[in-house]
Amino acid sequence: MSSQITNWAGNVVFRAERVERPSSLDELRALVARSGKVRVLGSGHSFTRIADTPGVLVSLDGLPVGIEIDGDGAGVRVTGSVRYTELGPRPHWGKLFTIPAGTLRTRYERLPDFRKPARDLDPAGKFANEFVDEYVLSE
Ligand SMILES: Cc1cc2nc3c(=O)[nH]c(=O)nc-3n(C[C@H](O)[C@H](O)[C@H](O)COP(=O)(O)OP(=O)(O)OC[C@H]3O[C@@H](n4cnc5c(N)ncnc54)[C@H](O)[C@@H]3O)c2cc1C
Incomplete structure (x- = not known):
């Protein structure tokens, strides 16, 4: 590789000869068929050499995205191109x-319902702290 690719922590320098980013399943199939050694690279957050290969590292983030939620909301199926953050x-x-406080607050749709009794029952903020103020009680 011309420039070093490392994991998130920087303690693993991947040995791969190249990184490929297929944009369709057919491209991915062809890539796997013609390559020797292949590993998928996700976000590179693992601290071990588990994602390493002397062959080809494949990033799936160029593939079509698919997210299917079960009717009862109990399960979700995602394609290999979906990252957790999405x-x-x-x-x-x-x-x-x-995750910034403002972003995180949007992920709890019932947070406004919680704030009212939290303030009513603890008007002086005796049981709050800076973390709770920033992530929970701020609007
Ligand atoms: C700051 C930090 C905090 C963390 N906290 C936690 C924690 O609280 N709990 C916990 O369990 N772990 C935690 N981890 C570890 C991390 O979640 C795992 O190492 C995880 O495997 C990283 O996923 P990744 O997508 O970055 O995978 P990578 O490191 O890129 O790859 C890991 C393995 O998964 C395979 N892989 C990745 N994506 C795909 C895909 N789409 N399809 C098929 N195979 C794939 C790779 O080939 C490799 O074998 C943390 C890591 C960091 C850096």
Whole structure:
């Protein structure tokens, strides 16, 4: 490769000879058929060499996007080209995340319903803190 491609953390430099970005399933099939070693590269967030290959790294983000939600909302099927962020994920509140507060608040459609009793029951904000103020109580 001419310029180094690394994982998110920078601790893995991928050895791949090239990165391919097919734009259709047929292109992907042909690429896999003519290539020796192949690995898919997602967001490169893994810390191990699991996504590495001496052959071809394939990014699926050029493929058509498909999202199917079950009628009862209990399940969702997505194509390999969908990244988690495109599904509007909600993070675990106690884990490290980088979603800006304004973006995150839009992902909780019932947040306004929560704010009213939260303010009524705790008008002085005794049980709030800077994090809760920024991510939950701010509008
Ligand atoms: C800041 C940070 C926080 C994290 N927090 C958590 C956490 O809270 N919980 C947790 O479980 N993990 C966590 N992880 C780990 C991360 O979720 C995993 O390493 C995950 O595998 C990364 O996915 P990726 O799409 O970046 O995959 P990559 O690192 O690109 O690839 C990982 C593997 O998945 C395969 N792959 C990727 N995309 C596809 C696809 N579309 N089709 C087929 N195969 C594919 C690759 O070939 C490879 O084998 C965190 C990582 C970071 C950097």
